[in-house]
Every structure is written in C-alpha cells, then in structure tokens.
Amino acid sequence: MSRSPYIRPEFEHELPPLRNLPVETPLPLSQRLWNQTWLRKCLIVFLVLVLWEIAARVQQNDLMLPGVLQTLRAFSEDMRNGELPEKIINSLSTLLKGYLAGSALALIASALAVTTQFGRDLLSTITAMLNPLPAIALLPLALLWFGLGNASLIFVLIHSVMWPVALNTWSGFSSVPETLRMAGRNYGLSGPRYVILILIPASLPAILSGLKIGWAFAWRTLIAAELVFGASSGEGGLGWYIFQNRNELFTDRVFAGLLTVIVIGLLAEGVVFSSLEKVTVKRWGMQR
Numbered sequence: 596m597s598r599s600p601y602i603r604p605e606f607e608h609e610l611p612p613l614r615n616l617p618v619e620t621p622l623p624l625s626q627r628l629w630n631q632t633w634l635r636k637c638l639i640v641f642l643v644l645v646l647w648e649i650a651a652r653v654q655q656n657d658l659m660l661p662g663v664l665q666t667l668r669a670f671s672e673d674m675r676n677g678e679l680p681e682k683i684i685n686s687l688s689t690l691l692k693g694y695l696a697g698s699a700l701a702l703i704a705s706a707l708a709v710t711t712q713f714g715r716d717l718l719s720t721i722t723a724m725l726n727p728l729p730a731i732a733l734l735p736l737a738l739l740w741f742g743l744g745n746a747s748l749i750f751v752l753i754h755s756v757m758w759p760v761a762l763n764t765w766s767g768f769s770s771v772p773e774t775l776r777m778a779g780r781n782y783g784l785s786g787p788r789y790v791i792l793i794l795i796p797a798s799l800p801a802i803l804s805g806l807k808i809g810w811a812f813a814w815r816t817l818i819a820a821e822l823v824f825g826a827s828s829g830e831g832g833l834g835w836y837i838f839q840n841r842n843e844l845f846t847d848r849v850f851a852g853l854l855t856v857i858v859i860g861l862l863a864e865g866v867v868f869s870s871l872e873k874v875t876v877k878r879w880g881m882q883r
Contacts, residue, residue, distance in 0.1 A: 636865075661847040670851035679836070679855060686817060686832025687859070689745050693752025694813045698806060700753065701760035706790045709768045718765060722758055730755035730816045734823055748820055755816040756809040763805025767798025799875055807868050814860060 621627075628634055644663050651662035661669075673679040707714030730751045737747035771794055779793035795802065821834025831838075833852050840848035 658844065658846055661850055665847045666850040666854060669845070669847040670854060673848065673851060679851070682832045682836045682852075683855065683859070684832075686821065686834070689748050689832065690752065690813055690817050692745070693749040693817075694756050694810065696749065697753040697756030697813070698760050698809060701757045701764060701805070701809075704757075704761050705764035705768055706787070706794075708765055709790065709794060710786065718761060722762060725754070726758040726762070728754075730812075731819055734820060748817065751816055751820050752813050755812040759812055760802075760805040760809040763801050763808065764798070767801025767805075768794050770801065771797040803868065803872060803875075807864070810863060810868075811860070814856070814863075818856060 622630075648663045651657075651660045651665075654660045657665065670679070704714070704718050708718040709715070733751050733754055734747075737750045741747040741750060775793055775797050779789050784792055817832070818834040818837070821831040822838045833856055837849055837852040840846075840852065
C-alpha cells in the first residue's frame, strides 16, 4: 500500500509595519572634511610653513633662514625669468633616462632570477655586493669613464635605482602564491610570457613599492651629483642652481630650489604613483 507524500501546509506570516526606526543623521561637516585625505595633507603642509615662518621671524637673519614669503618671491621671480623652468627640465630629462634604464635592468634581472638558478645566484650575489655602495661613491669613476655630461649622471642614477627596484621585484616574485604559479604552468606559460602574465600582475604592489623607493633614491642622487657635475661643467639642473646660489649667498633662491625639489617629489608621489596604484592594485582589491 503506497502512501501519498506529506505535503507541508503553506502559510504566510504578516509582518508588522516598521515604525519609529532611528534615522541615521549625516556626519557633521567638520568630520566629513577631516575624512578627506588631501585636506589632512594640506593641513600638515600648512603647519610646516607656519612653523618655518615663525622660526625665520625669530631668527631675524635672512642670510641664515629666509622666510616663506621671501622664498616664494624668489621662486616666482626665477620661474618668470625662465631660469628655474630650464633647470627643472634639465634635471627631469636626465632623471627619467636613468630611472627608466635602471628600472628596466632591474626587471630583467629579477625575471632572469625567477626563471633560472644561475640568475637567482647572480642577482643575490651582485645585489649584496653593490646595493650597500652609495651612488655618490661612483662619481669619480663616472668622471673617469664617461667624462663630464649626462652620461656620467645617468650611470650613477642607474646604480641608485636598479638595486632597490630589483630587490622589491624579486621579493614580490617570491611571494606569488603557488596556486597562481601552477595555473600559469597549466596554461603552458613559460619564460617571458610567464613573467609578464602571471608574476608581474600578482606582485605589482611590491613592484610599485620598489619603483617609489627607486624614484626617491634617484632624485636624491641626481641633486647631489649635479652639485659636482654642474660645478665642473658649468651646466646642470636644480642641483647646480642650488650650488650656484649658495656660492653667491642668495639663500632665498637656495630655499626656492629646495622647495622645487620637494614639490616635484610630492607631485610624483601624489599624482603619478597614487594614480597608478588606483587604476591597478587598489582597483583589483590587492591593496587598501
């Protein structure tokens, strides 16, 4: 005797209407403004400028410490007469050549290290030998080998950029999960295609970190190197501008040159690298 299947009776619960719910009040304007990162950073810069102006007024010695307004006046004058723009273009053109060449060499060395045992031994050995060596220490050799000019500057810039970028890139390659590595091998990827399609996207946060460190090293090395090369050849960029005005005791223009270096560094960090992170690692959910 077959029994009919049990059918569960259907019923409907009528929910009471929602009343007297708390309404979320919008955040106060002050808190909404404080949540803006750019505003907080601008406030920090403003406080630094205020402290600088207070220190200059207490010092009361324009030769030792010019004020903010004096420095901005010198900056504006040299921007209008074309001296500062020319120095900025000279410095940035040389910097980009050395920075791009050093980054490319670092990426090639890291790719070779991740694909072959010999490349791994070569990168670890050469990095341990040359990374602690300051780029400024190579200035005499650069003068001897390449003479005066941009070639010597580019040589020391490549040295300052290559090792931090290579170390961070190699660290990023080493931290790629084995699951992604196996997925790449299952698709038949090897050699350059394996590096470009699997390792670089997976280790992009570490690569970008290395590029930012390399940029900072290159910027500092360039200014220091131009103090020597500019003084030797009579030409140069922002480093030579600072050196020349220091010799002529134009301290306000020295501070204007230093302010230009700081502004360019802030723009590179806040515009170039931040935009690159937003469209890549932050958009992909790899970084907060």
